[in-house]
Amino acid sequence: MKKSDRELGMGQNITRRDFIHDAGLAALSLSVPAGVVASGDPDSAGRYYPPTRTGLRGSHPGAFETAHELARDGRSFPAPQDLDEEYDLVVVGAGISGLAAAHYYQAKFGKNARILILENHDDFGGHAKRNEFHQGGQMRLALGGTHNLEHWKFSDTVNALMDDLGVDPKEMLRNQEFAYGRNGKNGPALWFDADTYGQDKLLTGCSLDEPDPERMVACLDEFPVSETARDQLKHFYTMRINLLEGKSDEEASAYLKGTAYVDFLRQHGGLGDEAIRLFDNAKHGGWGVETRSLSIAECVYEGMPGLNLLGKASVAEDRDYPVAFFPDGNASLARLQVHALIPAVAPGTNAGNIAVAKFDYTQLDRAGSPVRIRLNSTVVNATNIDSGVNSGVAVTYINNGQPLRVKARHCVMACYHSIIPHLCPDQPEAQKTAQKYQVKRPLLLTNVLIRSSDAMDKLGIAGVRCPGRMHASVFMFKGINTGGYQHKFADNGPVPLTFWGSISPPEDVVDLKDQMRASRATMLALTFEDYEREVRTVLKGLLGPAGFDMKRDILAITVNRWPHGYADDYLDLWTPEWPEGKAPHEIASKPFGNITMANADAGADAYTHVAIDEAYRAVQELA
Ligand SMILES: Cc1cc2nc3c(=O)[nH]c(=O)nc-3n(C[C@H](O)[C@H](O)[C@H](O)COP(=O)(O)OP(=O)(O)OC[C@H]3O[C@@H](n4cnc5c(N)ncnc54)[C@H](O)[C@@H]3O)c2cc1C
Numbered sequence: 001m002k003k004s005d006r007e008l009g010m011g012q013n014i015t016r017r018d019f020i021h022d023a024g025l026a027a028l029s030l031s032v033p034a035g036v037v038a039s040g041d042p043d044s045a046g047r048y049y050p051p052t053r054t055g056l057r058g059s060h061p062g063a064f065e066t067a068h069e070l071a072r073d074g075r076s077f078p079a080p081q082d083l084d085e086e087y088d089l090v091v092v093g094a095g096i097s098g099l100a101a102a103h104y105y106q107a108k109f110g111k112n113a114r115i116l117i118l119e120n121h122d123d124f125g126g127h128a129k130r131n132e133f134h135q136g137g138q139m140r141l142a143l144g145g146t147h148n149l150e151h152w153k154f155s156d157t158v159n160a161l162m163d164d165l166g167v168d169p170k171e172m173l174r175n176q177e178f179a180y181g182r183n184g185k186n187g188p189a190l191w192f193d194a195d196t197y198g199q200d201k202l203l204t205g206c207s208l209d210e211p212d213p214e215r216m217v218a219c220l221d222e223f224p225v226s227e228t229a230r231d232q233l234k235h236f237y238t239m240r241i242n243l244l245e246g247k248s249d250e251e252a253s254a255y256l257k258g259t260a261y262v263d264f265l266r267q268h269g270g271l272g273d274e275a276i277r278l279f280d281n282a283k284h285g286g287w288g289v290e291t292r293s294l295s296i297a298e299c300v301y302e303g304m305p306g307l308n309l310l311g312k313a314s315v316a317e318d319r320d321y322p323v324a325f326f327p328d329g330n331a332s333l334a335r336l337q338v339h340a341l342i343p344a345v346a347p348g349t350n351a352g353n354i355a356v357a358k359f360d361y362t363q364l365d366r367a368g369s370p371v372r373i374r375l376n377s378t379v380v381n382a383t384n385i386d387s388g389v390n391s392g393v394a395v396t397y398i399n400n401g402q403p404l405r406v407k408a409r410h411c412v413m414a415c416y417h418s419i420i421p422h423l424c425p426d427q428p429e430a431q432k433t434a435q436k437y438q439v440k441r442p443l444l445l446t447n448v449l450i451r452s453s454d455a456m457d458k459l460g461i462a463g464v465r466c467p468g469r470m471h472a473s474v475f476m477f478k479g480i481n482t483g484g485y486q487h488k489f490a491d492n493g494p495v496p497l498t499f500w501g502s503i504s505p506p507e508d509v510v511d512l513k514d515q516m517r518a519s520r521a522t523m524l525a526l527t528f529e530d531y532e533r534e535v536r537t538v539l540k541g542l543l544g545p546a547g548f549d550m551k552r553d554i555l556a557i558t559v560n561r562w563p564h565g566y567a568d569d570y571l572d573l574w575t576p577e578w579p580e581g582k583a584p585h586e587i588a589s590k591p592f593g594n595i596t597m598a599n600a601d602a603g604a605d606a607y608t609h610v611a612i613d614e615a616y617r618a619v620q621e622l623a
Pocket residue numbers: 017067092093094095096097098118119120121125126127128144145146147148149150377378379380414415416419443444445562564565566567598599600601606607608609611
């Protein structure tokens with residue numbers, strides 16, 4: 001289903017996250033100088049505590065192999081061992097949607113409902129992943145996946161859940177010094193790397209979405225590009241035409257949504273290949289795709305230049321993006337959800353101390369607890385059992401290589417939709433086809449804990465765009481003093497740098513879903529060392545001139561790979577118009593016997609609030 005102009009923010013100053021916008025310990029030991037130990041880390045002290053694991057995280061080794069064997073190789077597993085466990089509800093996936101489903105199930109069927117949540121990762125939260133560092137001597141938090149709350153979009157349902165959990169985004173905003181891009185503490189910056197541009201060059205105060213044409217021209221004078229590309233760019237940023245003149249609103253909308261942004265840059269902006277390449281990865285964070293896959297509307301109404309060709313200023317001046325943050329991203333929200341379901345994980349916890357609360361993972365899966373969360377458990381089958389009043393669902397999962405089976409009255413699929421056809425092969429063909437349609441967008445967040453922010457401070461940067469690198473941008477995440485955590489901007493001690501973006505697919509891959517698959521394949525094929533080399537290359541070129549010491553100053557590296565990242569939100573250039581009720585996500589998320597479908601995929605929109613709304617719907621559909 002296409003988005004309406006209103007949803008697209010036509011005519012408004014809308015922004016998105018775009019402004020920015022177990023190999024683990026072994027890998028860490030390779031990358032961290034001797035003597036740097038995670039002193040306060042419970043996991044390295046022998047307690048199960050995955051948030052402090054470094055190395056390859058997100059989709060970590062051990063998390064996805066079983067699902068790939070099932071979905072890619074068509075593997076069948078030996079007959080499962082029946083566990084003597086019966087539940088009212090089994091939830092597949094302990095992301096924000098799965099955790100919300102458990103909450104709504106309790107609300108509908110009572111607090112004593114027996115609920116089992118199965119999750120293939122070694123941690124709960126799904127994309128809402130906490131990276132916790134102790135290598136600098138004090139706990140430092142970073143977001144490993146889902147960043148923040150776009151609270152102004154919340155439905156009444158989501159607001160009610162936030163109230164229940166004590167989350168007040170407005171209060172959180174009051175405790176945030178951090179902001180993205182132009183509104184951020186140190187403003188925007190662009191970094192050109194030697195491999196791509198022949199020299200390492202940092203331009204502070206410059207961005208590709210600078211609203212003032214004069215300032216932009218001054219920045220462009222410093223760009224390490226050819227004379228031709230620079231002249232083209234200057235002309236593009238300063239011209240004033242109106243390609244929409246004479247077009248009706250409908251015609252204008254059709255043009256903006258139906259034309260590739262790069263064609264617009266080329267044909268009307270007068271840019272050649274070299275200049276256009278500057279924008280290639282600019283929307284990795286915001287949309288999770290190459291700019292070449294986006295329409296004019298998807299770019300210019302979300303901050304990319306070009307409005308000056310449409311009768312307006314070159315980019316919107318006021319691009320506030322007032323998102324609410326926890327210091328570990330929405331992982332703190334997931335922790336609050338888990339705490340509400342299983343209070344024994346962290347007695348005395350609330351939204352005011354959630355970020356610093358100590359979680360006891362041994363409480364997650366206790367016999368006798370009404371809600372149990374079982375990690376490292378990949379569901380491979382869910383079958384409706386129809387035996388009259390005792391009808392229900394048999395759910396098979398693999399834990400530690402062993403196929404195990406439990407039974408439940410109901411099951412909510414809160415996992416990615418593209419895996420559901422393999423878990424429930426008896427669904428109608430149309431439903432399975434619709435579920436497979438959801439090819440998620442790969443995303444990458446590499447957190448590097450550095451010893452001090454001195455080099456960043458000296459350069460006067462807090463966030464940097466890197467048009468030539470794997471990660472499209474780098475952010476210094478401090479100044480988020482929420483959830484009981486304190487890390488003031490003025491503190492120049494250890495700080496996580498977040499390298500954020502995706503992995504570009506080869507240029508000759510045209511189809512959008514093929515691009516996603518190619519990007520995912522590369523993401524999984526790269527080793528930790530490949531990622532480490534990449535971030536080190538950037539740190540050396542970017543911070544080296546300010547005294548950053550490559551040996552001394554890198555304390556830990558955590559690579560959060562999300563091969564199945566953003567839900568497919570139907571990009572303009574790739575999406576036909578579907579009749580009401582016939583869009584793939586609507587067909588995909590129909591109930592199937594005692595099984596209903598949640599996850600952000602069910603709303604075809606990659607947001608936390610969507611994941612929650614879909615969980616609510618999925619539970620209401622259970623008889
Ligand atoms: C890097 C990144 C940044 C993001 N930033 C934001 C943001 O700032 N704001 C925002 O609103 N949204 C953001 N999102 C979107 C995010 O997807 C949603 O906000 C939300 O976290 C999705 O929750 P979910 O429960 O629907 O899915 P997930 O978080 O994907 O949870 C589904 C869970 O099911 C598990 N699973 C899958 N298959 C199986 C199986 N067979 N057996 C057991 N478990 C299984 C998965 O491993 C996963 O843990 C971001 C996403 C990513 C990847």
